[in-house]
């Protein structure tokens with residue numbers, strides 16, 4: 185068994201958070217704002233339920249790779265089919281790329297994802313001597329992120345999803361919806377990318393609220409604060425928003441159906 189190669193998160197990824205340089209009162213103001221926003225979203229969207237049994241971290245990692253650049257329904261279909269055809273990770277690691285590719289085609293980018301998933305399985309086996317990431321449980325959040333982002337195709341968002349949804353850690357993943365909503369609400373001024381927002385939001389999210397706030401921000405981003413046409417006219421956070429285009433935004437455009445389904449709550 186080879187010892188996993190850990191990168192240094194502190195050296196590689198916290199630089200942007202360090203550059204934020206919030207003073208105490210700015211930090212306190214933003215924390216109050218996040219708490220208020222979290223409460224408004226809970227009042228409007230509820231507290232999302234969590235499954236009593238958490239998925240295993242390697243299952244979650246593979247599911248998150250499948251969810252990249254596609255919608256949750258397609259990736260869930262691909263994941264279900266993958267588990268049906270390859271009941272053990274060992275059988276998947278030994279399968280041909282073409283057979284993996286054909287099974288996950290419904291999830292999109294099958295060429296790239298089949299290679300990534302098989303490479304990840306082989307690396308995990310090399311690290312730990314088995315197809316399991318349960319050894320991560322004894323590590324800190326930052327150590328786990330370091331470990332996972334050293335895998336090809338795994339970024340900070342994917343690592344944070346494993347931490348939150350599988351390992352039960354109080355970590356707030358930032359996808360494109362969360363990134364957009366945080367920017368428009370003025371929580372992460374100057375942030376140019378989801379990873380930057382992830383590190384800026386870390387000290388702001390109220391303890392124990394990561395899952396609720398993450399899920400509600402995604403729901404809010406899909407239903408109300410949509411990318412191209414935000415529904416500012418019915419937005420419960422209008423007063424907290426710093427988005428320049430909010431006054432011009434179209435009111436009451438139709439709502440897309442069934443956008444609450446989340447793959448990561450259904451692994």
Ligand code: SF4
Pocket residue numbers: 368369408409410414415416417419420421422425426427430433
């Ligand atoms: S006012 Fe509009 S842009 Fe601002 S948070 Fe609400 S929906 Fe998004």
